[in-house]
Amino acid sequence: MSPSRNPRRLLAAAIAACTALAGTGCSTTLQGNAVSVFADPFSVAGMPATDGPTGLRPDAEPPARDVEGTDGGEIDELAASAISDIEDYWAVAYEEAFDEPFKPVAELISWDANGFDGEFCGDDTYGLVNAGYCYGDRTIGWDRGELLPGLQRAYGDMGVVMVLAHEYGHAVGRLAALSKNDTPTLVAEQQADCFSGAYMRWVAEDSSQRFTLSTGEGLNNVLAGVISFRDPLLTEGDPDVGYDEHGSAFERLSAFQFGFADGPSACATIDLREIGQRRGDLPVLLPEDQTGELPVTEDSARSIVDAMGILFSPKTPPALSFDTDEAKNCVDARPSPPASFCPATNTIIVDLPGLQDLGAQSDPDDGATLVTGDNSAYSVLVSRYMLAIQQERGGVALDNAEAALRTACLTGVATVKMTKEVETPDGNTIALTAGDVDEAVSGILVNGLAASDVNGDSVPSGFSRIDAFRLGVLSDADRCFKRFP
Structure with missing residues (x-):
């Protein structure tokens, strides 16, 4: 009010714990009865809003994918389980949405950002506290040393799964030809957010053999993770304006919710025009001479x-x-x-x-x-x-x-x-x-x-x-x- 990096934050930003959701006592919850699928305020996109188990199932099926460079630890096991589960979803959903067979990514790669012997997408992984999809060789990789453990501490198992579902969303977007070499980063990122939401809906519907997701606090924590990957706030004259833009928290949450509510078909509608319509007149950049903060008096x-x-x-x-x-x-x-x-x-x-x-x-x-x-x-x-x-x-x-x-x-x-x-x-x-x-x-x-x-x-x-x-x-x-x- 006025009288996701530097220039792009690394995913390492997400390793700080989101303690805010642990004490949501500022408002209480209303009790009531369902009205209809569309009008029921106690539903989540047509699903009952419930609390319950969230994360890796105790009796989860083992991963179906091997991981290159793994140390055999629990965090890589969780990541491999996540990718295997995401592929179970897309094995059916992709063909339904795009009328062509699904093609899994070629390889999964793990590294420790504190180590000196890793490589991903042609780059040295020392200091690379990140996860990503490599377009060149169709691989997905992640840092097991800092990034994934931090995500797990902050948002639980589903924080790790959410990020990997987003990265897999890039693979899906490229496979479906929605994302190409000249696709703006802003579009590709929000398409991936949307695809991540579509997968999370499948988990919330109890269709996954490996993970569970409650539509109450479980989903709230996932949304908190999405918010944490928002773009930094820039001023109108900042040289980084327009560079590697991913979207505000509001925009990225919207894209995720589109996928969760309407499935992969909704993700195909995300382009610069749609994002522009959704953004409307909402300000994106701060004026040079303003902080955007009006003291509360x-x-x-x-x-x-x-x-x-x-x-x-x-x-x-x-x-x-x-x-x-x-x-x-x-x-x-x-x-x-x-x-x-x-x-x-x-x-x-x-x-x-x-x-x-x-x-x-x-x-x-x-x-x-x-x-x-x-x-x-x-x-x-x-x-x-x-x-x-x-x-x-x-x-x-x-x-x-x-x-x-x-x-x-x-x-x-x-x-x-x-x-x-x-x-x-x-x-x-x-x-x-x-x-x-x-x-x-x-x-x-x-x-x-x-x-x-x-x-x-x-x-x-x-x-x-x-x-x-x-x-x-x-x-x-x-x-x-x-x-x-």
Whole structure:
């Protein structure tokens, strides 16, 4: 908000543990009954949102592929199992999607980035903390010394599987002639993200003989891993602009979700035009003279609320209070700190120290963690304003699962509206900047507050919460009310 490398991060960035998901106590989970495959807020792309075992099965089939250069250790065994499983999926799904036989990669190669005797794709592997698909000889390789163990620590077994499924996605894209020598990196990478999502759906459906994936916290952790491979935030004059571009966290999550929801056929539709349409007017680069961070203060919170009033023009705008006792005394809603909405008094109540903590900026050079910053806080504040908009419109409940996802959707609508500068009565100018959307989706995944109902309750699936937010980003308020009645 404003008044995945250097220039491209190595995958080593992902080795830091994602501790944020371990304590998702900022919002609670709603209980409810299924409505339909498409309208059920407790489903994940038509599947029940459940928690349960995630990772390598205790009785998993052994790997069907050998690995060159392996040390015979457990991490290479896990990687070989992952590739074997991914190939089990594509052996059937590829021909169904592309009407031609599937052809597995030629070879699997393991190395230790701390060793001196490895080679992959014609390069020395010393210091290569990475994984990749080599187009020249159709091989997939990985660093067993640092990368894969770090991924396993951060995101569990499925963190390793997710990265290898992405790399195999490059092989699939090339085999299907979707990815060619002149295909932009941005397109090839998001196609691979999409193919990875298609495979993960197969695992979540319990079709894999080697792995399991719950659609609750298991899938949430996989999504956290996808976020960690986002592009670094660059300024307009940065010489690395456009070089080796992979996409923002929002874009890469979207591509993954397309594959998970609709299968490999959805991946074939990803090209520069589709990415451009999905990106729309969302800012990608920071202006040279801006950090993209608006300090979280009473004045800035007032400016955000004023901007919402200008953009949505409610007949009775909600009041703004910084007295947290008002939230405690609300007769028809529980507090949802650090920002609450009381329907009875039409008031948004802000716990300013809590909002400031929520908006603390993560290290912009550290791609290993989920991204946080000012819009981690402001998206929550905006979501409470969206509850006021729902109350004024009438005809909808504010305290159920549909309300939670409707709020996420409307927060997405508000986010796009803020791509245009808004001048507030106090003389401030509010506008979305590059990185703000990634901060919002990270918060929606971790704590769900911007995707919660009037009591701060959300649905268990981060996938569903992000999907609702994206619907708002790509459509309008009327669509949110229709999708989540």
